[in-house]
Amino acid sequence: MIFFLFICFIIILWLIVNLDMNNKTYSIFIEFKNAYGIREGTIVRMRGVNIGSVKNIKMDLNSVLVLGSIKSRHILIPKNSIIETNQTGLLNDIVIDIIPLDKITERDFQDVNVLSPQCFKSKIICHLNYLQGERGLNYDDLVRAATRVSQRFDDPSFFNLFYIFLQNTIDLSDDIFSITLDMSNLLSIFYSILKKRLDFY
Incomplete structure (x- = not known):
């Protein structure tokens, strides 16, 4: 009986570890010229779907470095992507949007592991990749532009x-x-x- 319980415990432990490995997160560094309202917990989206969040922000002399955590290693992001900050909702919440410019096919990325060293040769963003972000849609800019136009008419x-x-x-x-x-x-x-x-x- 004790042997049977021990075997069950080993199997359950193996399943938990394997499940954790399958859903292991990975991190990416994104550099912006300005924080643009980004803070810890800011959502990272791809194609409108929440795929992660900002874990840490560090200010440099000329830029802001953001550490983003992607929920699962199975979420593959093409290297040829635009990364920008956008404002959404009535409260102007900031999100980081990743817009892939390449179409992903399962055949191209079937055996790619974002956590392996061989990943850096592939066409996808890997664990601890360093990326450049830019400013996207911002309501403050729209308000400023509308104000300038109205001032011109006056x-x-x-x-x-x-x-x-x-x-x-x-x-x-x-x-x-x-x-x-x-x-x-x-x-x-x-x-x-x-x-x-x-x-x-």
Whole structure:
């Protein structure tokens, strides 16, 4: 009986370890020029699906280095991907979006292990890879751009230039209309002369 319990304990322990190994996380380093609102716990997404989160942030002299943890080693990210920060939701929550530019096929990445040293030769992002991130959609930038546009419309010099442009366009269209009318008159005269000649013969 004791031997049977011992065997069951070994099998259960093996299953737990194997399950843990199958779902083992891996980490990636992402460098940004600015934090852009990123903090510990910020979601990392790929194709709109939550695949991990930010574990640590370190500020350098010229950049911010983010340590992202990917949930499972089975989540494969192509090296040819755009990594950017975006704002989502009503509260403007920041997320890190990974946008793959290459189409992944199972045949290409069937035997790739992100934790192995051979992974660095493959086309996918491996454990402890160093990546460059950039700023994506930001509502603050949109608000600033809208404010600048509205300020331009309030500027009297802008309206003065716009009025001159409009006046010149109207004058030009009048000239084009008069030229077209003159051409039409000339063509009608030419047609009547030609008709008289043909009738004469």
